Amino acid sequence: MRGTIGLRVRGGRRLATAVAAVGPLAAPAAHAQPQWTWQGFVLHPPGAYLSEGRGAGDRIAAGFVHPGDDPDVNGPVLWRAPLLDDLFLLPPAWPAGWVYGANGEVQVGVVSDINASALALWFGTVQSFVDLSPGDPYFGGALSDVKWPQQVGRVSLAGNSHAALWYNADPFTFVDLHAAGTLRSSALATDGAKQGGLARLSGSNVSTAAMWHGTPGSFVNMHPPVARDSVIWGMAPGVQVGKALIEDILRDHAIVWHDTPESWIDMHPPQHEGKNSYMFATTGAMHVGRSNVRAGYWLGDDPASFYDLHQHLPPGASGSNAEDVSVVGDRIYIVGSASYTTRPYAVLWIGTPIAEGGPPDPRTPSKATRWPP
Numbered sequence: 542m543r544g545t546i547g548l549r550v551r552g553g554r555r556l557a558t559a560v561a562a563v564g565p566l567a568a569p570a571a572h573a574q575p576q577w578t579w580q581g582f583v584l585h586p587p588g589a590y591l592s593e594g595r596g597a598g599d600r601i602a603a604g605f606v607h608p609g610d611d612p613d614v615n616g617p618v619l620w621r622a623p624l625l626d627d628l629f630l631l632p633p634a635w636p637a638g639w640v641y642g643a644n645g646e647v648q649v650g651v652v653s654d655i656n657a658s659a660l661a662l663w664f665g666t667v668q669s670f671v672d673l674s675p676g677d678p679y680f681g682g683a684l685s686d687v688k689w690p691q692q693v694g695r696v697s698l699a700g701n702s703h704a705a706l707w708y709n710a711d712p713f714t715f716v717d718l719h720a721a722g723t724l725r726s727s728a729l730a731t732d733g734a735k736q737g738g739l740a741r742l743s744g745s746n747v748s749t750a751a752m753w754h755g756t757p758g759s760f761v762n763m764h765p766p767v768a769r770d771s772v773i774w775g776m777a778p779g780v781q782v783g784k785a786l787i788e789d790i791l792r793d794h795a796i797v798w799h800d801t802p803e804s805w806i807d808m809h810p811p812q813h814e815g816k817n818s819y820m821f822a823t824t825g826a827m828h829v830g831r832s833n834v835r836a837g838y839w840l841g842d843d844p845a846s847f848y849d850l851h852q853h854l855p856p857g858a859s860g861s862n863a864e865d866v867s868v869v870g871d872r873i874y875i876v877g878s879a880s881y882t883t884r885p886y887a888v889l890w891i892g893t894p895i896a897e898g899g900p901p902d903p904r905t906p907s908k909a910t911r912w913p914p
Contacts, residue, residue, distance in 0.1 A: 577873065577892035581853040585886035586627050589614045594876035594887040595650075596643025597822075597867035601665075602876045602889045603643035605650070617650055619665065620889065630663050632670045641694075642686035643865070647710075649684035649692055660684050660694060662710050673707050675715040685729045685738075688776075693728035693736050704728035704738055706755065718753045720760035726751060730776040730822075735800075737763075737773030737781050748772060750783055750798075763798055765805040771796065775822035775829075775865075782820035782828045793817040795830055797842060808839055810847035818847075822865040829863035829875050836861035836877050836890075850890050854879050861888065 584602060585592045588611025596603035600622035606629075608615040616631035616638040631638050631652065638652035638661060648663045652670075658681055660673040673684065675696060682705065684694035692707040696717070703719035704726040718736060719726050722743050729738040740751040740760070749764035750771040764771045768785035775782045781798040785805075794809035795818040809818045810832050818832035820839070828839045835851035851861045858879035867874045873892035878885040 576895045578895050579850065579853040580891045580893075581850070581855065582625060582889045582891070583855055583879070583881070583886055584620045584625060584627070584889055585881070586614045586618075587611070591884040592618070592887040593864075593878045593885050594620075594889060595639075595641050595864050596648060597865040597874045597876040597889075598643045598645045598647075599867065599869050600874070601643065601646070602874070602887065603640045603648045604876070604878075604887050605639040606887075617648065617652070617661070617663070619648065620887070625889070630667050630670070632661075632667055635659070639683070641683060644687045644689065644867075647687050647689065649687045649694070651683035658682075660696070662687070662692060664710075671710050671712075673710070673712045673715070675705070675712060679703075679717075685727070686731050686776075688731045688733035691731045691733055691736070693731045693738070695727040695738075701725050702727050704736065704740070704751070704753065706731075706736055706753075716755065718757050718760070720753075720757045723760070728753070729772070729774055730781075732776040732778050734778070735776065737776045737783070739772040750781075750785070750796075752781065752800075761802065763802045763805070765796065765802075765807075773798070775820060777823045777825035780823050780825045780828075782823045782830070784819045790815075793819060795820040795828070795832065795839070797823075797828065797839075806842050806844075808842075808844045808847075810839075811845055812847075819862075821863065824866055824868055827866060827868075827873070829866045829877075831860075831862045834860040836863040836875075836879070836888075838863065838866070838875065850875065851879070853890060854888060857881055858886075859883075863890070 589606045590609030592606040594604040602620040617640040619628045635652040640648045640650040642649045646665045652661045662671040679696040682696035690709045695702045696705045702725045706716040708714040723740045726740040727738045728736045736753040739748040747770040750773045752761045753759050765785050769788045771785035773781045773783040784793045785796045797806045813833040816833040820828045820830035837849045840846040861879035863877040865876045875890040879888045
């Protein structure tokens with residue numbers, strides 16, 4: 542693909558699938574789930590060594606593939622419904638690349654070679670590639686997430702990572718979000734208005750969840766007081782999700798916030814005591830991630846609402862992870878990866894409502910009614 546502009550589409554590939562009707566979660570009746578039918582797809586292309594799904598959009602899964610037997614099966618990739626063929630986005634002269642986030646028809650990540658890298662944005666085609674790198678004195682980094690009109694990620698300055706923000710795919714709108722009193726920072730999520738991620742404060746050797754509102758001076762330390770370290774990985778208006786390492790038990794627990802540090806809620810499923818849990822993305826009411834090494838979702842502010850999506854994958858996966866979620870009409874698209882042959886393979890779950898009258902709209906933001914003491 543080097544030196545040419547074009548699309549590489551692999552058509553007619555049979556996908557491994559698993560289909561099941563989802564009943565209420567095996568939990569007390571107060572936590573009964575709405576019903577969806579879930580279908581699981583393995584997106585991993587033939588000839589690839591590994592692949593991961595990182596972004597969900599309107600009938601789109603996005604992520605990256607590392608080459609194996611077929612060196613052309615490499616780099617940032619889209620899988621489009623209904624056939625879920627793979628379409629590679631690697632621009633000319635760049636031998637490697639990754640998609641780390643997507644929203645609708647926009648994908649973000651990074652492309653690189655041995656000596657350089659470029660902060661990458663696409664509008665669904667190779668030809669649409671945009672380099673958002675801010676230039677000297679900044680270098681390196683990656684884009685992590687996009688919710689129009691914002692794109693977020695990190696850049697390097699004097700050897701330290703700085704959280705970064707752009708608007709409207711314009712490199713000249715670059716904003717360095719790195720706040721005074723922090724050593725390193727990274728923006729990992731945006732809801733289109735605010736930015737979330739992590740920061741390492743001066744005098745500390747751990748990272749804390751962080752949120753900004755467009756300027757370095759707007760930095761808010763979102764770190765729960767019971768945690769050793771924490772991070773925000775996903776956002777929707779009024780809702781932030783991530784994880785915290787709980788000090789007393791030294792286990793990672795999924796966390797939901799509602800715009801303030803005091804609003805944190807420990808969302809670790811009670812049935813997984815002693816295990817780890819993580820949330821990576823949210824619609825506002827549905828949060829996706831993993832617990833006890835299996836992909837799943839939560840609803841609202843209820844830790845016991847965790848539903849195991851891993852069971853709907855084709856057999857053979859030893860673990861799985863849900864990285865992003867998108868709602869299109871009455872369908873839910875959840876993108877992630879599963880461990881097959883000890884390596885991650887990109888996967889996609891599609892959920893269709895089957896409950897009488899339909900389940901609640903997972904795009905409706907949750908409204909917290911309780912806070913931790």
